[in-house]
Amino acid sequence: MTPFFALLRRDLRLSVREGGGVGLALGFFALVATLVPLGVGPDMLLLSKVGAGILWVGATLAALLSLDRLFQADYEDGSLDLVALSPLSLEGAAAAKMIAHWLATGLPLTLLSPVLSVLFGLPTGAMLMLAASLLLGTPAVSAAGAIGASLTLSLRRGGLILPLIVLPLLTPAVIFGTGMVVEVQTGLATGAFGFLAAFSLATVLLSPFIAAMAVRLNLAG
Amino acid sequence: MIASLTAEKLACTRGTRRLFEGLSFRVTAGQALALEGANGAGKTSLLRLVAGFLPQAAGRVFVTENGNEIVEPEERGRFIGWLGHHDALKASFTVSEQLAFFSKLYSAPSVGGIAAGTSPVKTGEERRAALLEQVGLARQAELPCRYLSAGQRRRLGLARLLLTARPLWLLDEPFAALDVDGKGLVARLIALHCGQGGMVIAATHEPLGLGNESLKL
Amino acid sequence: MFDWLFRYANPARFLGLSGAVLPWLAAVTVLTIGTGLYLGFSAPPDYQQGRTVLIMFIHVPAASMATVVYLSMAVASLFSLVNRHILADVAARTAAPIGAVFTLLALATGSLWGKPMWGTWWEWDGRMTSTLVQFFLYLGYSALWNAIEDETKAARICAILALVGAVNIPIIKFSVDWWATLHQGESIVSGHVAPVFLGPLLTMMGGYFLLFLTLWLVRIRTMIVERRARNLMGAEA
Numbered sequence: 181m182t183p184f185f186a187l188l189r190r191d192l193r194l195s196v197r198e199g200g201g202v203g204l205a206l207g208f209f210a211l212v213a214t215l216v217p218l219g220v221g222p223d224m225l226l227l228s229k230v231g232a233g234i235l236w237v238g239a240t241l242a243a244l245l246s247l248d249r250l251f252q253a254d255y256e257d258g259s260l261d262l263v264a265l266s267p268l269s270l271e272g273a274a275a276a277k278m279i280a281h282w283l284a285t286g287l288p289l290t291l292l293s294p295v296l297s298v299l300f301g302l303p304t305g306a307m308l309m310l311a312a313s314l315l316l317g318t319p320a321v322s323a324a325g326a327i328g329a330s331l332t333l334s335l336r337r338g339g340l341i342l343p344l345i346v347l348p349l350l351t352p353a354v355i356f357g358t359g360m361v362v363e364v365q366t367g368l369a370t371g372a373f374g375f376l377a378a379f380s381l382a383t384v385l386l387s388p389f390i391a392a393m394a395v396r397l398n399l400a401g
Numbered sequence: 402m403i404a405s406l407t408a409e410k411l412a413c414t415r416g417t418r419r420l421f422e423g424l425s426f427r428v429t430a431g432q433a434l435a436l437e438g439a440n441g442a443g444k445t446s447l448l449r450l451v452a453g454f455l456p457q458a459a460g461r462v463f464v465t466e467n468g469n470e471i472v473e474p475e476e477r478g479r480f481i482g483w484l485g486h487h488d489a490l491k492a493s494f495t496v497s498e499q500l501a502f503f504s505k506l507y508s509a510p511s512v513g514g515i516a517a518g519t520s521p522v523k524t525g526e527e528r529r530a531a532l533l534e535q536v537g538l539a540r541q542a543e544l545p546c547r548y549l550s551a552g553q554r555r556r557l558g559l560a561r562l563l564l565t566a567r568p569l570w571l572l573d574e575p576f577a578a579l580d581v582d583g584k585g586l587v588a589r590l591i592a593l594h595c596g597q598g599g600m601v602i603a604a605t606h607e608p609l610g611l612g613n614e615s616l617k618l
Numbered sequence: 619m620f621d622w623l624f625r626y627a628n629p630a631r632f633l634g635l636s637g638a639v640l641p642w643l644a645a646v647t648v649l650t651i652g653t654g655l656y657l658g659f660s661a662p663p664d665y666q667q668g669r670t671v672l673i674m675f676i677h678v679p680a681a682s683m684a685t686v687v688y689l690s691m692a693v694a695s696l697f698s699l700v701n702r703h704i705l706a707d708v709a710a711r712t713a714a715p716i717g718a719v720f721t722l723l724a725l726a727t728g729s730l731w732g733k734p735m736w737g738t739w740w741e742w743d744g745r746m747t748s749t750l751v752q753f754f755l756y757l758g759y760s761a762l763w764n765a766i767e768d769e770t771k772a773a774r775i776c777a778i779l780a781l782v783g784a785v786n787i788p789i790i791k792f793s794v795d796w797w798a799t800l801h802q803g804e805s806i807v808s809g810h811v812a813p814v815f816l817g818p819l820l821t822m823m824g825g826y827f828l829l830f831l832t833l834w835l836v837r838i839r840t841m842i843v844e845r846r847a848r849n850l851m852g853a854e855a
Contacts, residue, residue: 186505190491197493258487265452265478266506327782331775335765345758345779348751349786352793359800370800379789394778399454401771416768 183268184276191280194253195246205242205285206292212238213296224301231300232310232361235293236354239314241343243285243321248342250277250329251395264399270392278326278387286318305364313360313376317353320380323387324349330394334401352379403466403480403568405429406451406600412459413446420446422459426616430568433591433601438618444604445486447618448571451602453477464569482567484575488554492547496538496557499546500529500564507565532560536586551578559590570594572603629705629842636835647832651825657818673731675818679826680724681745684752685787687717687830691759692784695777705838707773710780711763712837716830718756724749744798748791755783 195201216234217227254260263273293314297307328346335341356379359372405427412422420443428434436444449455451462453474463470464477471477490499503509504525533539536556541549549557555578562570570591576584584607591601658675691713697706728746729739740746759779766772 183506183508186502190502190506194491194493198491254489256487257491258485258489259491261452261454261483261485261487262489262503263506264454265481265483267479267508268506269475327778331762331779332765334771337765341758341761341765344754344761348754348758348790349782351751351790352786355793355797359797362800370796375793375796390778390782394775397771397774397778400456401768416770 183266184272187263187268187273187276188280191277192284195280195284201246202284202288205245206288208245209238209242209289209292210296212241213299217299227299228301228303228306231297231302232306232358232365233354234300235296235310236314236317236358238296239286239289239293239318240321240347240350240354242289243281243318244325244343244346246285247281247325247329247346248332248339250281250326251333251391251398252329255333255398260395260399264395270395271388274326274330274391274395275388278322278384278391281326282319282322286314286322290314290318302361306361309361309364313357313372316360316373316376316380317357320353320376320383321350323380323383324353326387326391327394330391330398333395334398352376403430403464403600405465406462406569406602407465407470408451408460408462410460411447411450411457411462413443413450413455414458415443415446419458421618424460424616424618426614428569428600428602428614430598430600431595432614433595433603435615436602436604436618437606437615438604442618444618445573448485448573448602448604451477452481452483452571480567480569482562482565482570484555484558484562484570484572486573488558490546490549490554490557493545495543495545496533496549497529497542499557500533500560501526503561504529504564509564509566529560529564532563535563536560537582552580552583555579555583556586559587563590568599570599570601570603572601572605574605575603576605576607628703632705633839633842636839640832640835640839643828643832643835647825647828650821650828654818654821654825657821661814661818670731670734671815673727674815675822677724677727677731678819679823680720680727681749682823683720683826683830684717684724684749685791686827687713687720688752688755688780688787689784690830690834691717692780695780698773698777699781702774705842707770707777708838708841709834710773710777712841713834714756714760714763716833716837718753718760720826720830721749721753721756725753742798742801744791744795747798748794751790751794752787755787759783 213235216230216238220226220230251260254263264270266273268276290311293311294307297310302310324346325342327349328342331345332342353376356372356376359370360376363370363372407427409425410422411424413420424447426434436447438444446455450457456474461472462477463472464480465471466480471480494502509525530539530542533542536559538553538556538560541553546554546557555575572591575587575591579587591603595601654675658672691710694706694710694713697703698710725746728749732741732746733739759776762779763772763776766775
């Protein structure tokens with residue numbers, strides 16, 4: 181098993197064993213999906229119009245929950261030093277952690293979304309498209325989140341700074357992701373899929389390099 | 402195998418403080434160097450500088466391998482076995498799981514390396530078991546790390562050092578929080594490592610034995 | 619010991635230079651903005667918007683500056699990362715609050731301009747939305763700077779954030795315009811600017827940019843002098 185997969189597996193195991201992993205993200209996602217109708221009223225017609233957007237934002241926020249510990253935990257207990265000295269490059273390590281994060285948050289959130297779509301009365305077509313857009317877009321959330329996490333890893337209470345930094349960067353993902361669902365609802369082709377795919381791909385490819393740079397700066401600090 | 406680690410006129414700045422400057426020394430194969438100095442004098446910073454985490458403010462530090470000078474921090478890193486203040490242990494992982502992780506992360510050899518005089522082993526698992534035996538953690542193999550004492554955590558760190566078989570050991574207060582047996586183990590392993598041609602630089606208040614060099618910061 | 623001297627040799631030269639340039643820069647700024655305002659007032663009232671079109675001369679340049687300042691921050695950040703020059707660190711850090719104020723000005727004046735036109739204090743059109751998102755980019759940058767204790771580390775870390783943000787800005791703008799078109803058919807506030815308005819508008823844009831440069835220089839100088847004072851007061855170098 182190469183060092184890359186060893187780190188990936190370890191991070192997955194940690195997210196299952198230690199708190200703040202899959203369960204938390206899914207729970208938060210479901211909670212948002214429950215609270216909004218309570219705030220907005222049970223008008224299914226209205227809810228079906230806003231559902232895609234609410235669920236997209238809810239999923240993004242849920243995915244961000246566990247991000248601040250992505251690098252911070254390893255930084256605090258000295259594991260990051262050992263990873264830096266290992267045969268695995270810091271870029272590889274960042275990539276492994278980013279992928280592990282997506283597997284533990286983005287993917288489960290995507291799989292839960294059809295269930296929550298029911299709460300908003302989304303028709304089947306929209307429901308499926310929402311799941312597809314989340315599948316395509318949540319990697320960008322993990323990627324941008326990894327960048328934010330690497331920048332804030334030394335902050336004791338960086339908790340709220342991370343979403344403040346990352347969410348503006350994710351505006352295109354939210355826009356194009358929900359745009360994909362709008363396509364189904366209006367029947368017009370808008371190219372949302374292509375834009376989201378490009379955005380996700382670019383973020384995912386660039387993130388390990390940027391995160392590694394930030395990790396190096398922090399290790400030197 | 403590396404022949405030596407050389408530092409030439411090293412200077413280090415943390416924030417706005419100049420910790421040390423004009424520092425030069427060399428450690429050759431089989432040698433151990435003790436770093437002495439008050440807390441805050443820069444022992445840990447020097448270790449981190451040698452490890453390549455911290456850039457130097459001035460001077461050079463390099464490893465000599467087969468006549469080549471390796472200056473790049475990230476290339477130096479593959480020669481280094483690090484035992485720092487923090488143990489890098491995950492609370493929910495058992496001792497053997499933790500060691501297995503390091504084994505895979507470092508692509509540790511299953512046989513050979515600078516293992517300490519054990520008979521040839523057949524698999525990585527056997528080697529790890531033998532190492533745990535050697536550091537006195539055989540009984541704790543299935544214990545989650547959250548239940549380990551400070552001394553046990555350090556022993557696991559030593560097992561990791563042996564496992565990853567890196568020639569240059571950088572140890573930050575290796576004797577801290579250890580009982581007499583523990584300290585004896587550390588001293589023995591350091592002696593063994595140097596005896597096999599390895600090198601050790603340790604920040605410590607205690608004597609390393611071996612009639613070695615020391616550097617005061 | 620010589621490091622200390624070297625570190626301030628360049629900033630000292632900078633202080634000298636900027637001190638000489640500043641009065642002229644300030645004068646040209648006042649002149650340009652004054653001219654822009656005059657041209658604006660002397661232009662005929664817009665047939666649709668009447669006199670309220672004047673707010674456009676305050677609002678549109680401010681919205682542009684929100685982006686221009688961020689890009690300037692990004693350029694300074696690039697120098698900060700590559701050259702590790704202290705002047706670059708200071709430049710990046712001081713640009714942020716100025717940019718944030720321009721952004722707020724754009725949002726406030728946009729709202730004022732919009733009320734007579736839209737009937738509401740806010741509309742989610744392309745420019746306003748982009749400006750709002752950029753406001754958060756500024757907030758995040760400043761928050762990160764303030765949260766990291768080591769100044770040099772803060773400079774480098776925030777430099778990465780500024781560069782990532784700068785690369786994102788065109789993407790954000792594109793996606794927001796795409797979104798506005800998707801949901802409203804057409805961006806409300808964009809469109810042709812009558813030639814008679816172009817003159818004052820461009821003049822104001824130039825004036826705002828000069829204003830930014832003036833304020834920036836003042837803030838950089840202040841920060842450099844502050845650091846010197848701190849060092850004289852015994853902060854260890």
